[in-house]
Amino acid sequence: MRKKWLAVGLAVGLTGVLAWGIGGSANADSTGFVLYKSALSQTKEAGSMTAHAQLELTDNGSKLFAVDGVAKVNHEQQLASVDGTFSNANGEGSFQVFRQQDQVVFKKGDSDVYRVMETMGWGRKAQRDADEEPSAVMSHMHNMLFGEIGKGMTVENLPNGGKQVSLQLSEEQLPMFAKFIGPMVYSKIAEHSQEAAAAHEHGPAVKLPLLQEDVQLAQVVLNATINEKNQIEQQTAKVELVGTDAAGIEHTLRLSVDIRLSDLAATAPEQIDLTGKQVEKITREELRNEWRKGGWWHHEAE
Template identity: 25%
Template sequence: MNKKTMAMAASLAIGGSLLFGAVLTNASQLSGYEAYKNALNDTKNLQNETIDMTASITDNGSSLANISSNLKRNESSNAMSEVTTLKSGDVNQTYSSYEQDGKRITKNSNSDQYLERDDSHLNSKAAKDTQNPVVQKSMEVVVDTLVGSMQNKINTTDNADGTKSININIGESDVTPLVNALTSLAFTAENHRGSYQNTSSEKTNMKDFKDLIPQLQSDIKVVSVNSTGNINSNDIITNQTATIVVSGTDAQGTQHQLTFKIDLNLSNINSTTPDKVDLTGKQVKTVSFHNEEN
């Protein structure tokens, strides 16, 4: 998916952990192998789409969290709307975010207050920048090296209507040592990181990722990665599901098997109009860009 899509999925689905980037993203970038990599590049460059995501996290079969999100983007008009709901135990929170009229507006269901920040100076430049082709090629080489024999477990199938089907099946014995090392690094780094938050003024808004996921300390490894998806006739990945299983031991010596299930769907490509929020009569607090953590 494009940079903003993957950033959204990572931060919302599993609280900013590098796991999604280290495992699912890399697996996606390997699929097919060249056919899927080309489709990913085309999908990444989309400027207008609707993205629906659902995700769940379980530990040894017990549910830890369920997440659902709807994101609508239109880069040409510098507009975006996003609504994400997190359910964990008796916690049920919804986080909303909008980019409209040069402003970024956010709200959490725990509060009646809307936070408004002036983003007009950004002009979505970062989202529109084209990646240096030399850097992009170098990253492809790095990914190829990391994956190694895992490439053979990732396939695409040409369909009669011009579409392609994606299938990824990676078992524990297929995972390269480097990918396991990156996964372990991602988890241990997350354990030492401060509370995840979207901005400094939202410290208590979304339930802390560290409170949801057992803090694995040792023997961390990828047990399996299984994914299916579809590429349309325009070489765009329209949907992908993935189940990622990671095992490890916490500081108390308890063994955990974490299962991440993610379902991403793209629709209304090049015809999406983001939602807008009407602030008339609402409680609005203006915040400074320099006081926000991105």
């Protein structure tokens, strides 16, 4: 499970960081910036939504990992649910996650065990976040890091009255921080994936190639479809990283993410009644330790 969430986190995080960078620091006269920022704000105001998400990671065209799922979120009611499937070289599986009543419930598709972790209420976190203002130093750093990215955004008018905002950056167009951070983050993730695969060689862990030479981000592509109501309907991202391993074999890793939003302001997340079910309590620290050791998959496979 660790690698599944790691892949999802990497994809969503990378997409979010780049999109946040574009929306927060592009030039004031950038039409793409204005449209995207306005649509992002309008989408958040919906309060609830359903996200249909697909993620795929390939190495030289061969699929290493894929996730397909539906996430339903209602911030006003502090509820969320995820129902998804995954596949990799070792097989396929499914999973469910529920966020309700200050707790998160995890369930593997073919397991009768519901693992429950207590967590902080969304309301308290939202209030804490609202009280925190970004410092002038952080804003300056943000502009330095992302300021150049938004200049390449393009806008296309759609027949239905919506807009298509796009950004495509080649290796030469990527800012220096992305060229540096991308390979560094990948190196750490690849090391952990190798360790987890070695510890549980029969488990469904993703074993990423260790790249040692000429490691670099080659391309980043982002697209956002904005409907006539000024809400984001779909957002996609494609990231390509290239490099050579110790044996001299060249690798091209491609990560693609496709997120489609629907039922804005009209989503009711699924809930699970744990009465009479087999429940296992787990703390945040225990969950973190299992993920570090790659033990979640092993636990579920037994």
